[in-house]
Amino acid sequence: MADYEIPKLNPELDVPEIPALEPDKMAGLKPFVAAPAHQEPLGFPGELVDNWQQVAIDKMGELLGKYRSLQVYLDSCVKCGACTDKCHYFLGTNDPKNMPVARQDLLRSVYRRHFTFAGKYFPKLVGARDLTEEVLDEWYSYFHQCSQCRRCSVYCPYGIDTAEISMAAREIMDAVGKGQKYCNEILGKVLKIGNNLGLPEPALVDTLEGLEEDIKMDTGVDVRLPVDVKGAEVLLITPSADFFAEPHIDGLIGYAKVFHQAGISWTLSSYASEAGNFGMFIGSYDTMRKAALRIRQAALELGVKRIVVGECGHAWRVAYSFWNTLTGVGAGADDPFGQMLQKQLDPRYPQPQHICELTSDLIDRGALKLDKSANDHRVVTFHDSCNVARATRMGDRPGGQFEIPRKVIQSVCANYVDMAPDTIRQNTFCCGGGGGLLTDDLMEIRVKGAMPRMQALDQVMNENGVNTMASICAICKSQFSKVLPYYDKPMHMIASVHQLVSDSIILGAKE
Numbered sequence: 148m149a150d151y152e153i154p155k156l157n158p159e160l161d162v163p164e165i166p167a168l169e170p171d172k173m174a175g176l177k178p179f180v181a182a183p184a185h186q187e188p189l190g191f192p193g194e195l196v197d198n199w200q201q202v203a204i205d206k207m208g209e210l211l212g213k214y215r216s217l218q219v220y221l222d223s224c225v226k227c228g229a230c231t232d233k234c235h236y237f238l239g240t241n242d243p244k245n246m247p248v249a250r251q252d253l254l255r256s257v258y259r260r261h262f263t264f265a266g267k268y269f270p271k272l273v274g275a276r277d278l279t280e281e282v283l284d285e286w287y288s289y290f291h292q293c294s295q296c297r298r299c300s301v302y303c304p305y306g307i308d309t310a311e312i313s314m315a316a317r318e319i320m321d322a323v324g325k326g327q328k329y330c331n332e333i334l335g336k337v338l339k340i341g342n343n344l345g346l347p348e349p350a351l352v353d354t355l356e357g358l359e360e361d362i363k364m365d366t367g368v369d370v371r372l373p374v375d376v377k378g379a380e381v382l383l384i385t386p387s388a389d390f391f392a393e394p395h396i397d398g399l400i401g402y403a404k405v406f407h408q409a410g411i412s413w414t415l416s417s418y419a420s421e422a423g424n425f426g427m428f429i430g431s432y433d434t435m436r437k438a439a440l441r442i443r444q445a446a447l448e449l450g451v452k453r454i455v456v457g458e459c460g461h462a463w464r465v466a467y468s469f470w471n472t473l474t475g476v477g478a479g480a481d482d483p484f485g486q487m488l489q490k491q492l493d494p495r496y497p498q499p500q501h502i503c504e505l506t507s508d509l510i511d512r513g514a515l516k517l518d519k520s521a522n523d524h525r526v527v528t529f530h531d532s533c534n535v536a537r538a539t540r541m542g543d544r545p546g547g548q549f550e551i552p553r554k555v556i557q558s559v560c561a562n563y564v565d566m567a568p569d570t571i572r573q574n575t576f577c578c579g580g581g582g583g584l585l586t587d588d589l590m591e592i593r594v595k596g597a598m599p600r601m602q603a604l605d606q607v608m609n610e611n612g613v614n615t616m617a618s619i620c621a622i623c624k625s626q627f628s629k630v631l632p633y634y635d636k637p638m639h640m641i642a643s644v645h646q647l648v649s650d651s652i653i654l655g656a657k658e
């Protein structure tokens with residue numbers, strides 16, 4: 148199945164033990180480099196520019212001036228070692244450069260050489276390095292072996308965020324013409340067509356009509372999946388994987404049933420048919436903004452009162468943490484269109500709102516008729532997605548991002564078990580495919596990086612009979628569908644949270 152060794156699981160341990168080091172084991176694993184056709188539409192050079200060292204140093208200087216946090220992170224590490232065994236990629240690959248502190252040092256060493264007094268005059272003493280071709284090569288490998296999951300930052304006494312360092316490194320590499328094909332190709336599609344797949348409006352409409360027919364056949368009820376309906380109350384922004392991938396599509400059907408039963412008018416947009424925003428993965432605020440502005444334009448044109456976001460981890464981070472200043476959804480935009488949108492949206496609801504918050508509120512108000520027994524064949528556990536768990540919140544209480552999805556699951560399933568505490572909530576292990584790594588050219592790191600999550604899952608499968616792992620992230624769902632079989636687990640055990648809702652909701656009698 149694979150021409151590399153699949154890590155062994157040790158279900159005796161909640162968290163894998165520190166592996167024996169195998170230096171440079173993963174140095175050769177790199178994603179495909181973006182071609183000029185992927186780079187240029189985003190405003191990046193098509194290929195490595197002649198004076199790339201200078202361009203890279205200038206870009207680093209620009210980022211240090213723009214993001215104070217970056218400089219603080221590069222200056223404040225005391226090499227305490229607390230983060231070293233916290234990265235799933237280190238635990239799964241044994242490669243010491245996948246230790247968070249070592250990953251940071253790849254950038255820190257060049258920062259010291261060019262931006263600190265000691266590094267300029269006594270480089271060897273402070274571990275400062277020139278930016279050579281070998282260093283750039285290492286950056287390209289190891290900054291694409293970081294899913295920007297932020298688990299290491301939870302354990303760092305200084306809160307150093309390796310994800311932000313990895314984003315900065317990728318931004319510098321894009322600036323010199325060494326971008327990553329997977330992310331940049333997708334961003335090109337979203338900016339041109341409106342979704343990561345490049346799915347044009349007729350294909351989207353056709354897909355949704357097919358799903359309406361499936362629901363009708365299954366339930367006997369006309370549940371709509373509307374597109375571009377002006378005056379709808381809710382605009383649903385969901386990852387485009389919800390339109391075609393399994394188990395995502397079952398989640399989309401679940402959202403539609405929730406809106407239907409609660410009597411909420413809603414619509415999708417063919418212009419902004421993507422919640423995902425890979426601009427965050429490549430560290431480009433400018434690209435992230437361009438993608439997000441499509442959502443603002445759709446919301447203004449459709450005249451909606453609420454914006455709800457479907458199940459997608461990094462999309463919820465962009466929506467929750469950045470949309471306010473990027474687009475004016477929430478508060479913060481000071482341009483006329485942002486202010487126009489702020490006036491248009493209904494202040495009685497969170498803007499934006501996560502679909503789990505919406506469903507949870509409806510459950511509290513008794514607006515959904517649910518039959519838990521429909522899920523009695525399942526014993527469910529929940530995989531907290533990194534970006535939701537460590538970079539956002541849901542609802543109005545701290546920890547809502549942990550409690551609300553669990554509450555929704557437990558409202559529709561009688562049998563629920565959590566995985567080991569060190570592997571869930573803010574300590575959650577990444578699925579292994581986040582941060583722009585969900586591409587086949589990085590399959591080896593995806594499989595190896597999934598090992599800590601697989602181990603915790605293995606425990607609850609053995610001890611509690613868990614047969615379903617629910618998730619609220621499109622990337623996690625795709626990643627698990629692919630890697631579960633490598634660990635001898637059924638690929639269909641990964642489920643959308645709203646798939647569980649969908650199966651339990653009582654819409655009406657079947658004809």
Ligand code: SF4
Pocket residue numbers: 233234235236245246247250292293294295296297298299300309310313577
């Ligand atoms: S952010 Fe996540 S993937 Fe990156 S170094 Fe930290 S733990 Fe590893």
Ligand code: SF4
Pocket residue numbers: 223224225226227228229230231247248302303304305306307
């Ligand atoms: S835990 Fe923080 S301070 Fe300690 S080595 Fe890691 S990044 Fe540096």
